[in-house]
Amino acid sequence: MTQKGYEQIREELERLKRVERPHVIALIAEARAHGDLSENAEYAAAKEKQSFVEGRIRELEDKLANAQVIDTSNLSTEKVVFGVTVTIMDLQxxxxxxxxxxxxxxxxxxxxxxxxxxxxGKALIGKRVGDSVSIVTPSKTVEYEILKITFE
Known part of the structure; x- marks a missing residue:
């Protein structure tokens, strides 16, 4: 993944841990204060939200633990590689x-x-400016020409 993508995931994880998790805990405590939990829709909704938040936290922690951050700053723009921005034109x-x-x-x-x-993405990898690529989709085959390759 790119450094920017890594940072976005890390920021979302921090927000979930510092903002969402405490908010959900407060919702559960408030719903518990209303009494009978078996017929308490607020409590059930808060527990469901807690389950979602905790699952997302685990998912993001796993992604960050297994992430391979690719430094794109010293890569060439001669051909399409991971991390480039490519401008293409539909030839049709x-x-x-x-x-x-x-x-x-x-x-x-x-x-x-x-x-x-x-x-x-697979069709573009390794191609150069001026190259044409054919991409087969379920409905048709699309022809593109690569116009520009940059890092942004």
Whole structure:
């Protein structure tokens, strides 16, 4: 994963531990004060939220413990590699798209981040500016030309 992705996961983990966990504990205590727990919807909701928060904390701790942070600062922009931002053009529609190739945990298509394990990511790896790539999707085959490779 990238250093930025590592930092984002670490920040989310800290927020969950310092803000969300104490908040959920307070919700449980407040719901307990209302009496009979067997018919207490607030208590059940608070316990469910606690379960989600604790599960997410464990998941993030595991990701950070097993993370391999790749330093992209000294990599070349000659060809597409992990961590680059690549600008491509759909050869059928002349539409330009810009993607950053990241690890699976960082992928977010809305933010322009695609996994190197995705079909598009796999097709782009190792290619150079000017190269064309064909990506087979369930509905059609798409042709792209690589316009630019940068690190952002």
């Amino acid at each position: 529609t002349d539409e330009e798209k810009k993607y950053t190739l990241v690890g699976q945990d960082e992928a977010d298509l809305k933010d322009g981040k695609i996994s190197v394990q995705s079909p598009v």
